[in-house]
Amino acid sequence: MTEQNATPGTPDDPAEESAGRSFEEVQSSERTMLRRALRSTLLLVGALVVLGGLVGWFVAGAAGVWGALVGAGLAAFFCATTIWSMLRTVGKSPTAMAAGVMGAWLAKIVVLLVVLVLLRGADFYDPYVLFVVLALGAVGSALLDYQAVRGARMPYVQP
Template sequence: MSTSPASPSTPDSADAPLRAALRYGLIGLVVLTVLAAAIATALAGAAGLWGALLGAAIGGGFILTTAVVVLLGAKLPPSTAGLIMLVSWVGKLLVALIVVAVLQRFEFYDRVALFLTVVGALVIVLGAETYGVLRQKVPYVAVPEQGGQEDSDQG
């Protein structure tokens, strides 16, 4: 009999895919932030740096918040988890709109760097989270149907 650090019934194994998604998403965001900041600074100077940093914060924060909310809501009843997801999505959307509206008034950042980094963060962090979930080996159990057993008794 082999033992593993986290058996299928432990809470650690149940949310392992969610934790892996968060971990890979954070790694993807850090890599994107470093690359975007370097490229944007080379092309647009300090304004490019600010655009890349703001874009990574907006895009990455938006997506990673979803992963955190799902991870925290995984142990709650489905209706409560659904309500929390809905409220968090509306809250994130409002925060993103307010941040963008406030940033419209300022000129210290490069808008192209901001836009490209937000789009890059959305694509890369979602891809990294998907990769993290798919790499996890989650055990499942197939329960045989009861109908097959009754048929053999009646024959």
């Protein structure tokens, strides 16, 4: 038999901790977790602007800086839109949440296509710097979202 590390009734036991929580308290925990994810994502984007701009300058000059700025802007829009749409639909029906997240996804695709069409013939930016900054933003945001969810202490089922 395996031995449990947490004793019932201690804060280390999430089932016991959430057993007496109301639906409003669970919603508050979800909102807090999503706000933490949004805040850390925006900090990541700020770091991408600064570091991507510096590296872009050394790699490709002014075009590298513009590539970093466009990549960081797209990363901010992509990552923050998902979190924002989930914040707007916390506590609503699963159908409303799915519609909100799907609508945000469609908006992201439209914005990406418009930006790519507008940038197609432009030479003021470095496409490689843009790609690297955008990729780092996407991966970094996913890791930060995971960290926020992992530390949220939310129940798996509704009490």
